[in-house]
Amino acid sequence: MNIVIIGAGPAGVSAAETLRSLDLKVEITLISREPFPPYSPPLMAEYFLHGGDLIYWRGKDLPEKLGVNYLSPKTVKRIEPKAKEIHFADGDTISYDKLIIASGSTLYAPIKRKIKKVKSDDPTAGFHNFKSLSAALKIKDEIKAGKVKTAVIVGAGFIGTEIAIVLNEMGVKVTQVEMENRVMPRMLDEESAQLAKQFLEKLGIEIRLNTKGLEFFGEEFAEGLLLESGEKLYGDLMIAATGVRPNVDFLKDSGLEIEWGLLVNEFLQTNFPDVYAAGDCTEVPDRVTGERYVHAIYPNAVEQGQIAARNALGEQVVYEGAYNMNSLKHLGIPIMALGTVGGDETLTFYDGKEVLKKIYLTAGKITGVRLVGDIDNAGIYFSLMVQKKEVAEFKDLLLSPRFNMAFLHDRSVVAS
Secondary structure (H helix, E strand, O other), rough: EEEEEEEEOOOHHHHHHHHHHHOOEEEEEEEEOOOOOOOOOOHHHHHHOOOOOOOOOOOOHHHHHOEEEEEEEOOEEEEEEOOEEEEEEOEEEEEEEEEOOOOOEEEEEEOOEEOHHHOOOOHHOOOOOOOOOHHHHHHHHHHHHOOOEEEEEEEEOHHHHHHHHHHHHHOOEEEEEEEOOOOOOOOOHHHHHHHHHHHHHOOOOEEOOOOOOEEEEEOOOOOOOEOOOEEEEEOOEEEEEEEEEEEEEEEEEEOOOOOOOOOEOOOOOOOOOOEOOOOOOOOEEEEOOOOEEEEEHHHHHHHHHHHHHHHHOOOOOOOOEEEOEEOOOOOOOEEEEEEEOOOOEEEEEOOOOEEEEEEEEEOEEEEEEEEEOOOOHHHHHHHHOOOOOHHHHHHHHHOOOOOHHHHHHHHHOOOO
């Protein structure tokens, strides 16, 4: 059997590893549009700051170790599910027995672009994909060469904030523009966001809230951002980061069902039975709320890649849903967001300075957690949340200094 995987990010790689671990004979083809070994976009920030080979988190020789046919760089132009064919931009065509689409996502912002002439490969044009190593390396080179000293980032969500921290660490003066009244508005409540903003401002990042960007403008590249107020912000680098857009444009005439991302059933199977999807390009339900959307984070991509692979081999593994979580701890900012904001009851601890903890309960179970300044118990809260454990009888101790894993084991609350 010949299984083709489009995309060599975390979802694609986990799919390839799972396939090979379960079947030593299956023919695997892994496709990447970039001229690098498979790498991990979540490690882009660490790579920017420290370099090294950590970004190749499975090793540069992964294709050889797995015995897969690695096509790189190779851009998929379209697929024909009925004919089971993949057509490339260079005119090549390959066939498959089973297909796993793990094409990832791209940063975007719904802002007009008034650039008279722009080169698509110019990193200072502001239209790059920061999740792409090719684009990121160009930006890094520009910074090292002293050509990028200021940056304007549209969007103060988790991704935009991560980019801001990295650029700031590299000596770039960063201004973030956010149309909402707080940073990371989709993940943090107002109190948590206020503390997060203080952490960021201490680093030297300028944050402009309640500010809407209308248009990138410039002659040959993006030189500035026009605000709704009429003010113009200038910078050497313009970055659009209000969200992520699934990479599904090449599938628009394929017959696959697509809304924001690819639609799949509980087996991560598309409306074509031999085509599966995993990772940032896929819409899946939230494990806690059941709401369906694109959950673009590393752990979800890895798990989906594994399940898609197993089902492509003929298993019937049900995907239980994605986790909604994000963290900036790896960049030195102690912030963790798990699940949703709001519930029947809110438990709060605030030390009056830099530590704020909030736990949201619904029907006696944790449905959301927001931690700023102290994230030590994040793993415990996460386990309780995803296992949907009843915590009502000890809820008053959840934010106590005495609350820890030993406490839970004494009560046999968390599964081993």
